[in-house]
Amino acid sequence: MxxxxxxxxxxxxxxxxxxxxxxxxxxxxxxxxxxxxxxxxxVDGLKQAAARAYHDPNLCLQYGPTDGLPLLKHQLIQLMARRNVSCEPNEMLVTTGSQQGLDLLLRVLVSPGDVVVTEQPAYPATLQALRLQQAKIVTVPVDAHGIDVARLATLLASGTFARPKLLYTVPTFANPTGATITRERRIALLKLAVQYQFLIVEDDPYGDLRFSGDAVPSILSLASEVDGARDWVVHFASLSKIVAPGLRVGWTIAPTEITRRCVIAKQTVDLCSAPWTQAIAAEYLADGALxxxxxxxxxxxxxxxxxxxxxxxxxxxxxxxxxxxxxxxxxxxxxxxxxxxxxxxxxxxxxxxxxxxxxxxxxxxxxxxxxxxxxxxxxxxxxxxxxxxxxxxxxxxxxxxxxxx
Structure with a gap:
């Protein structure tokens, strides 16, 4: 009907x-x-942050900029600096959770039939989004140390599928495997992205949740070690797993031409993420509570x-x-x-x-x-x-x- x-x-x-x-x-x-x-x-820290945020009720209750409240972006840029990533405001987009960041990226970059590479097993919501975008999904197996980059290199060299638009990975404490891609594999992955000119989509909601072992730098932070690699990395992050998912605060860091188009796509989706929860998140981060x-x-x-x-x-x-x-x-x-x-x-x-x-x-x-x-x-x-x-x-x-x- x-x-x-x-x-x-x-x-x-x-x-x-x-x-x-x-x-x-x-x-x-x-x-x-x-x-x-x-x-x-x-709860107490967020309650106090909410009270401070509401000292300016108009900021909380009015529409905000599509790319995010400036005071929150400032705090997120500082947070990323502590993660050894430098970022300009026009490279960052605040999203309603990092899942929205993926949705916007697929809208502006992936047409039906385009090849997208994912690690396997992979986060189901990503597979669902790719299928709805009618992408052609190519999978690469993972082991205890994350995606098999040598296998990926073989697949890319084989020419059995078109050049991928994107490669999606959760490189640190992956969902579902819990695996972390080694530093050596991350560098190798960046070199492949530059060689074959595909975007690495780094989804990093769990990176701060390390309770043993040595930290591994994010793919985005390592991009400075490979010539031209920063142009081929999109980074998603979120407060959902480390503060509270109810805030629905995520952010995307990408080359400016990608970010600009994602901002326009977001205008048609929700105009802006909720300024109220953005302001709470900004106050929470500014206080050092995280x-x-x-x-x-x-x-x-x-x-x-x-x-x-x-x-x-x-x-x-x-x-x-x-x-x-x-x-x-x-x-x-x-x-x-x-x-x-x-x-x-x-x-x-x-x-x-x-x-x-x-x-x-x-x-x-x-x-x-x-x-x-x-x-x-x-x-x-x-x-x-x-x-x-x-x-x-x-x-x-x-x-x-x-x-x-």
Missing amino acids: YEFTAPFQNPSGSPIRELFKYLGEPGMISFAGGYPASDLFD ERHLPRITAMYGRKCEALCNALHAQVGDALEFHRPEGGMFVWARLSESGNGIDASALLQRAIGNKVMFVPGKAFFADNVDAASLRLSFAAPGIADIEEGVTRLKRAYGEVTAGGA
């Missing part, structure tokens, strides 16, 4: 958000959503990650293979060969019956799905719930292996 556009004739929703209907069940323990821990929100509060978050996430990994080793043992991350919010796991070929989706159904949830790995694959993989997020549940959740997962695994799937 209705004549929808081609991408929306039969669209698929987020496979992760479709699990949310189970969250309201009494006693459910969730390793599923990538939610930050709400009990770690700096630097004071981050150690509390990272310390607790480290304890939670340790609790999850230790419980998996103790209770599930060799049936589940995984790498222990050094930060972020996720553990990527795979049912091993000793798991008798169990499909993670079948395990999920038994797990839900035992009041525990995770995300089957198939949600993160554009092709060549690994049905034995799964993502576990340790950020939101408490340590006692993490340990109890693994006990329930073990029970579900026993039910599946007993033939009850």
